[in-house]
Amino acid sequence: MEQLSKTLLQQQKSEIVEQARQQVERELPERVIQIGEGNFLRGFIDWMIHELNKKGLFNGSIVAVQPTPRGKVVPKLNAQDGLYTLAQRGVEAGIEVDRREVITSISRGINPYSDWQDVLKVAENRDIRFMFSNTTEAGLTYLREDFQENISPLSFPGKVTAFLFHRYTFFEASAEAGMIIIPCELIDNNGDHLQEIVLQISKDWNLPEAFTAWVQEHNLFCNTLVDRIVTGFPKDSIEKFNEELGYEDILLTVSEPYHLFAIEANKDIADLLPFQEAGLNVHWKPVAPFRERKVRILNGAHTLMFAAAFLAGIDTVKEAMDDNYISRFIRKGVYEEILPLLNVPEDEKVGFANATLERFLNPFNQHYLLDISLNSIFKWRTRILPSFMEFVQKNDTLPQALTFSLSALLAFYRPQRTEDGQVFGIRLESHTPYPIRDSAEVTHSIEKLWQGEQQDLKYTVQEFLSNEEFWGVNLAQIPALPETIQKHVEHILSHGIRSAIDTFLND
Numbered sequence: 001m002e003q004l005s006k007t008l009l010q011q012q013k014s015e016i017v018e019q020a021r022q023q024v025e026r027e028l029p030e031r032v033i034q035i036g037e038g039n040f041l042r043g044f045i046d047w048m049i050h051e052l053n054k055k056g057l058f059n060g061s062i063v064a065v066q067p068t069p070r071g072k073v074v075p076k077l078n079a080q081d082g083l084y085t086l087a088q089r090g091v092e093a094g095i096e097v098d099r100r101e102v103i104t105s106i107s108r109g110i111n112p113y114s115d116w117q118d119v120l121k122v123a124e125n126r127d128i129r130f131m132f133s134n135t136t137e138a139g140l141t142y143l144r145e146d147f148q149e150n151i152s153p154l155s156f157p158g159k160v161t162a163f164l165f166h167r168y169t170f171f172e173a174s175a176e177a178g179m180i181i182i183p184c185e186l187i188d189n190n191g192d193h194l195q196e197i198v199l200q201i202s203k204d205w206n207l208p209e210a211f212t213a214w215v216q217e218h219n220l221f222c223n224t225l226v227d228r229i230v231t232g233f234p235k236d237s238i239e240k241f242n243e244e245l246g247y248e249d250i251l252l253t254v255s256e257p258y259h260l261f262a263i264e265a266n267k268d269i270a271d272l273l274p275f276q277e278a279g280l281n282v283h284w285k286p287v288a289p290f291r292e293r294k295v296r297i298l299n300g301a302h303t304l305m306f307a308a309a310f311l312a313g314i315d316t317v318k319e320a321m322d323d324n325y326i327s328r329f330i331r332k333g334v335y336e337e338i339l340p341l342l343n344v345p346e347d348e349k350v351g352f353a354n355a356t357l358e359r360f361l362n363p364f365n366q367h368y369l370l371d372i373s374l375n376s377i378f379k380w381r382t383r384i385l386p387s388f389m390e391f392v393q394k395n396d397t398l399p400q401a402l403t404f405s406l407s408a409l410l411a412f413y414r415p416q417r418t419e420d421g422q423v424f425g426i427r428l429e430s431h432t433p434y435p436i437r438d439s440a441e442v443t444h445s446i447e448k449l450w451q452g453e454q455q456d457l458k459y460t461v462q463e464f465l466s467n468e469e470f471w472g473v474n475l476a477q478i479p480a481l482p483e484t485i486q487k488h489v490e491h492i493l494s495h496g497i498r499s500a501i502d503t504f505l506n507d
């Protein structure tokens, strides 16, 4: 079967191919640089720019830059001339949808580690006004590194700084050369945070003050909040997809139809990116209320469920929702422990929680719990701990489901063996290994605290809870928490997750 490419668009006949051919023939100029090429950007930003282009509202393409040296997507993108298929599958206004479309907004991908000069050439292009990014929460962090003009910085903010500095120099500090920078990483005030790091790096590199003034006065860093479940490449059903499409697509991306994008920027920027005119669910407003609601409920529910569900032998979010025990545990956590503390009008938060659980039940989206498990210590801290602490303060007692999810997290992070630097846990019941995907610092600390396991689970729990690097506070000081976690972990390890859930739900 032939692979998707511009040549294939000329050769094949089908509705989906014909639409893509018409778009590709327009040969739109590059107007966006994007740091990142992952599933989320392909299923969200690149699709949105594609929608604008289809309606003649933007008329520009995107250059995608690989953010880490180990990236594998850029060669695949270039092999397909920047093309890939997006399958939006789910339920929309009560109606089942399964839309497939070739996304034509990406012109090419660049590996900056081998082709940094190409990135600098993009900085010299006056048409480029927008920068989007998604490098995960781990990417939007400060790294002290050296500046060498001809070599790509390692970190994402380092790349942004070097890109902006080259642009500033090339356009001789022109105000019009300033960029509109729209990061999509799921952290508080992502735009402000990126700008702070860029300014810190400029200082580390001794870049001129006139440059930092230009960064602040003529570049706009927007805070954002994104929401769409993009499950990415459908590894279990790709053959069926390819057969139906009539071509092979190594970057096929699956998402739900739902999407929401909140961007903190004024009308001038909204006019340059007329997403709303294209019918997209984009809000040009302060993002904090959207963020609080979404991170605590949707991401919170994912982080709440993944360890318990996975250890119970479940692979996907949908299967977790369909499991009687796991689903009761999730619903208790969301409706009784997260929602009551959330400072959002009652009907709005209940409505969002109902809609979220419906989205989790989307029969098409195979959202793997192991994908969600990435960096879960940090996620538990940012997505669940605020609800947990507020619950304890208000009620003077422990939130049962949230406490259980922390116990399941500790059981999930129980190392069994290490191979080539990758730590593996072992799944209860099936005894199959799984990778514990977190930073080396986290997995190393966890390995150490489980070493005394045979002798003393009490020690493991105490060390886990009192690790302030993980939680920012000493959780071992919360009355009854160490004993409760120990009791749950003992129960999970000896009788399994469902039995442990049954016990705590009936306590």
Ligand SMILES: NC(=O)c1ccc[n+]([C@@H]2O[C@H](COP(=O)([O-])OP(=O)(O)OC[C@H]3O[C@@H](n4cnc5c(N)ncnc54)[C@H](O)[C@@H]3O)[C@@H](O)[C@H]2O)c1
Pocket (backbone or CB within 6 Å): 036, 037, 038, 039, 040, 041, 066, 067, 068, 071, 134, 135, 136, 137, 138, 139, 140, 155, 156, 185, 186, 226, 227, 228, 229, 230, 231, 232
């Ligand atoms: N997939 C979704 O449903 C979804 C929805 C909303 C938000 N998000 C956010 O998007 C992020 C990425 O998800 P994805 O599904 O695109 O995953 P992905 O694995 O397809 O892409 C991750 C991207 O981040 C880069 N990256 C990883 N670690 C990095 C680091 N330390 N420095 C720089 N870059 C780094 C990778 O190279 C890749 O480009 C998530 O962490 C999440 O915060 C995802």
Ligand SMILES: O=P(O)(O)OC[C@@H](O)[C@@H](O)[C@H](O)[C@H](O)CO
Pocket (backbone or CB within 6 Å): 186, 226, 227, 228, 229, 230, 298, 299, 302, 303, 371, 372, 374
């Ligand atoms: O993507 P992560 O790994 O940060 O978190 C997993 C999910 O909670 C997340 O991807 C959601 O599906 C997404 O945030 C929905 O908008």
